[in-house]
Amino acid sequence: xxxxxxxxxxxxxxxxxxxxxxxxxxxxxxxxxxxxxxxxxxxxxxxxxxxxxxxxxxxxxxxxxxxxxxxxxxxxxxxxxxxxxxxxxxxxxxxxxxxxxxxxxxxxxxxxxxxxxxxxxxxxxxxxxxxxxxxxxxxxxxxxxxxx
Amino acid sequence: xxxxxxxxxxxxxxxxxxxxxxxxxxxxxxxxxxxxxxxxxxxxxxxxxxxxxxxxxxxxxxxxxxxxxxxxxxxxxxxxxxxxxxxxxxxxxxxxxxxxxxxxxxxxxxxxxxxxxxxxxxxxxxxxxxxxxxxxxxxxxxxxxxxxxxxxxxxxxxxxxxxxxxxxx
Numbered sequence: 001x002x003x004x005x006x007x008x009x010x011x012x013x014x015x016x017x018x019x020x021x022x023x024x025x026x027x028x029x030x031x032x033x034x035x036x037x038x039x040x041x042x043x044x045x046x047x048x049x050x051x052x053x054x055x056x057x058x059x060x061x062x063x064x065x066x067x068x069x070x071x072x073x074x075x076x077x078x079x080x081x082x083x084x085x086x087x088x089x090x091x092x093x094x095x096x097x098x099x100x101x102x103x104x105x106x107x108x109x110x111x112x113x114x115x116x117x118x119x120x121x122x123x124x125x126x127x128x129x130x131x132x133x134x135x136x137x138x139x140x141x142x143x144x145x146x147x148x
Numbered sequence: 149x150x151x152x153x154x155x156x157x158x159x160x161x162x163x164x165x166x167x168x169x170x171x172x173x174x175x176x177x178x179x180x181x182x183x184x185x186x187x188x189x190x191x192x193x194x195x196x197x198x199x200x201x202x203x204x205x206x207x208x209x210x211x212x213x214x215x216x217x218x219x220x221x222x223x224x225x226x227x228x229x230x231x232x233x234x235x236x237x238x239x240x241x242x243x244x245x246x247x248x249x250x251x252x253x254x255x256x257x258x259x260x261x262x263x264x265x266x267x268x269x270x271x272x273x274x275x276x277x278x279x280x281x282x283x284x285x286x287x288x289x290x291x292x293x294x295x296x297x298x299x300x301x302x303x304x305x306x307x308x309x310x311x312x313x314x315x316x317x
Binding site: 083084087088091095098099100106107108109110130131132133134135136137 | 276
């Protein structure tokens, strides 16, 4: 009687959601992630928000919160027509975090309106991880560095 | 997918050949912007926050670092502030930025912020932008690597580079 809604399960939206969930599950959330999420939620009332801690891709101690990618989908970007103006809005919302003396060393941003996000999902596009580390600039503690 | 694949192809291709094989080191530091000046005014809207780049910005007009950055931006039609060099990028985002610019076959100039702490901090204030890399085309701040990817895919960056190329001759 009840037919499994295969068409829904196989839709780009469902596969994107599965991908997103698999990403968020794998990384423990720390205080910096929580602050970023709270600030972006307050600033943009996003219809979709991802705060990905990508620090484990870099040579920093386990559990670090230094490298992030955020995906922010919000109506608030409707008037910000250029990529740079959208990115500036996100950078402004997180200015304490990304400041030179703040906790975040790298921030990758994907910011768009719900329509653009929908178009992207319909095309089956996903937001992939950031590029691989190339060694870093030596300003952060290393994964296996012992501090005395 | 179809819009993403050319970039993936590009990144894969360039990863295997490294950043530098096809391009000689930039030697454009002595060049001055000529027609680029007018280009900047016509495309000024793209910057969205370009007001921070005005020469008349009094805030730190007297800072020597600011003046150094200003003259670099004016002297190089396509200028990338990055971590590391074209040969040895020290950061994945800077590497992506390099690869995108190299795909256009242009002789762009890079500044290694890791080699100069004043520039490293100064460029963040100058552009009002917290992260590296940072791209300038014809004196205009374009953005970081996420924006470069977005504008590469939309073709917008290619158009800007074409204009800058004309100014390099």
